[in-house]
Amino acid sequence: xxxxxxxxxxxxxxxxxxxxxxxxxxxxxxxxxxxxxxxxxxxxxxxxxxxxxxxxxxxxxxxxxxxxxxxxxxxxxxxxxxxxxxxxxxxxxxxxxxxxxxxxxxxxxxxxxxxxxxxxxxxxxxxxxxxxxxxxxxxxxxxxxxxxxxxxxxxxxxxxxxxxxxxxxxxxxxxxxxxxxxxxxxxxxxxxxxxxxxxxxxxxxxxxxxxxxxxxxxxxxxxxxxxxxxxxxxxxxxx
Numbered sequence: 001x002x003x004x005x006x007x008x009x010x011x012x013x014x015x016x017x018x019x020x021x022x023x024x025x026x027x028x029x030x031x032x033x034x035x036x037x038x039x040x041x042x043x044x045x046x047x048x049x050x051x052x053x054x055x056x057x058x059x060x061x062x063x064x065x066x067x068x069x070x071x072x073x074x075x076x077x078x079x080x081x082x083x084x085x086x087x088x089x090x091x092x093x094x095x096x097x098x099x100x101x102x103x104x105x106x107x108x109x110x111x112x113x114x115x116x117x118x119x120x121x122x123x124x125x126x127x128x129x130x131x132x133x134x135x136x137x138x139x140x141x142x143x144x145x146x147x148x149x150x151x152x153x154x155x156x157x158x159x160x161x162x163x164x165x166x167x168x169x170x171x172x173x174x175x176x177x178x179x180x181x182x183x184x185x186x187x188x189x190x191x192x193x194x195x196x197x198x199x200x201x202x203x204x205x206x207x208x209x210x211x212x213x214x215x216x217x218x219x220x221x222x223x224x225x226x227x228x229x230x231x232x233x234x235x236x237x238x239x
Contacts, residue, residue: 137161137170140191140214147219151204155222159233160192164218166237167193172214190217198224 131146133139141160148155168174168191176188186195189211199211202223207216225232225239 137164137191137214140172140218144215144218144222147204147206147215148222151219151223153204153219153223154226154231154233156231156233159231159235160218160222163221163232163235164191167191172217173212190214190221192217192221194221194224202227 131143133143141157141164144160145155145157147153164170167188170191172191174190174193176182176193179188181188181195186197188195189199191214194211194217196211199217199220202220203209203216204219204223207213207219209216211217211220222232225235229235229239
């Protein structure tokens with residue numbers, strides 16, 4: 001509806017609101033309230049009413065929108081900052097908890113793994129007692145066989161015993177002073193009737209150098225028989 005006042009229709013909305021505000025403020029400024037006086041009947045006291053504060057922007061919807069947007073952005077930024085702070089605090093708390101759990105697990109594993117004690121060294125086996133042989137024909141043959149085995153000299157108990165009985169009847173001090181060897185100055189001696197040159201040439205290391213020693217005589221004679229006949233077992237007569 002157009003106004004009948006000349007020029008009023010050309011005022012903008014802001015101008016119209018401003019003018020209305022000024023008019024209202026002026027009325028409020030001069031308004032007096034008449035109230036009964038408490039001192040005497042019929043008297044009246046005038047009380048001035050303060051003018052109403054006016055702000056043209058109160059009716060500016062665009063300015064209000066901008067203010068609301070600004071407040072919303074501020075609140076959103078604050079909320080994001082708080083969320084980031086909470087997220088960071090949660091991550092730090094989790095990292096701390098993980099570290100503590102890992103340290104506890106490592107300590108638990110370390111406590112569970114007791115150092116393995118080395119097994120005590122087994123006591124050294126006692127050295128075998130030296131073998132004892134009887135001081136008779138049987139003991140002499142058996143001791144000679146053990147030495148021959150260690151030296152790789154062939155021969156058997158039966159072969160040695162058979163030849164001893166034929167040559168000396170088991171007498172370690174037997175000597176032949178009538179055969180050709182004796183005539184040549186080298187009589188046969190001992191259990192297996194060995195001459196001195198043969199005994200010296202076929203002497204077995206570790207035995208006595210005494211030609212009458214039973215074991216030394218047997219081993220030297222068997223060493224000679226192995227070289228000439230292959231073994232004392234192959235000797236069946238004077239050799």
